[in-house]
Amino acid sequence: MGIFSPGFVGRRRDANPLLPPGQYEVTNFPVLSAGPTPAIAKDDWAFSVRTAEGTAKAWNWETLMDNPIDDFTVDLHCVTRWSQFGMGWRGVSLDHLLDGVDTTPEFAMASCYGGYTTNVRTSDLLGGKAWIAFQFDGSDLAPEHGGPARLLIPHLYLWKSAKWVNSITLMSHHELGFWEQYGYHDVGDPWKEERYS
Numbered sequence: 651m652g653i654f655s656p657g658f659v660g661r662r663r664d665a666n667p668l669l670p671p672g673q674y675e676v677t678n679f680p681v682l683s684a685g686p687t688p689a690i691a692k693d694d695w696a697f698s699v700r701t702a703e704g705t706a707k708a709w710n711w712e713t714l715m716d717n718p719i720d721d722f723t724v725d726l727h728c729v730t731r732w733s734q735f736g737m738g739w740r741g742v743s744l745d746h747l748l749d750g751v752d753t754t755p756e757f758a759m760a761s762c763y764g765g766y767t768t769n770v771r772t773s774d775l776l777g778g779k780a781w782i783a784f785q786f787d788g789s790d791l792a793p794e795h796g797g798p799a800r801l802l803i804p805h806l807y808l809w810k811s812a813k814w815v816n817s818i819t820l821m822s823h824h825e826l827g828f829w830e831q832y833g834y835h836d837v838g839d840p841w842k843e844e845r846y847s
């Protein structure tokens with residue numbers, strides 16, 4: 651008999667009905683980065699929404715703060731199997747940032763300071779499901795977690811939540827981001843356990 655008897659797994663599922671399949675709970679918010687942490691001062695920070703026609707909208711730190719700001723509490727799920735519940739964030743909804751932009755292109759690519767990319771569907775950015783987040787747990791977002799600001803898409807595995815995000819490009823064609831090119835799932839829904847393609 652292994653360490654994880656069926657009874658033990660059963661009790662764990664009962665204890666955490668909000669835990670997606672194959673995940674376990676943590677409380678220490680692990681850091682996972684594919685490369686070094688870039689140092690970006692708020693004064694140097696910039697973010698843009700692009701389309702095939704070029705830059706549609708752009709913000710610096712000051713103009714980002716002119717947007718309606720949300721305080722929200724979410725659960726995060728990492729493909730490396732940790733989940734953390736009840737995380738308190740502050741950020742600007744992508745609904746505001748994409749307002750006035752033609753969102754008919756089906757696909758989007760988030761690009762970051764440092765070169766990381768990840769692809770999502772435009773629909774995953776809309777409807778109150780995604781933010782440019784700049785505070786966690788009442789403090790400025792730490793650089794190792796993507797500060798000064800990161801994309802946060804809690805309903806997808808956390809690799810879609812691009813740290814140090816610098817632009818989102820809306821595209822009518824499909825492209826794969828960094829981890830997606832290595833076989834991670836195109837969509838990444840933790841409730842469907844869409845880990846790998």
Ligand SMILES: Nc1nc2c(c(=O)[nH]1)N[C@H]1C(S)=C(S)[C@@H](COP(=O)(O)O)O[C@H]1N2
Pocket residue numbers: 679680681682683684685728729762763764766794795796808809810811812813814815
């Ligand atoms: N720019 C950038 N964003 C990134 C990554 C990265 O390496 N670079 N890693 C992704 C992965 S694989 C995960 S699991 C989460 C981890 O976020 P955290 O370090 O805040 O826990 O960030 C995602 N966003």
Ligand SMILES: [Mo]
Pocket residue numbers: 682728729730808809
């Ligand atoms: Mo990850």
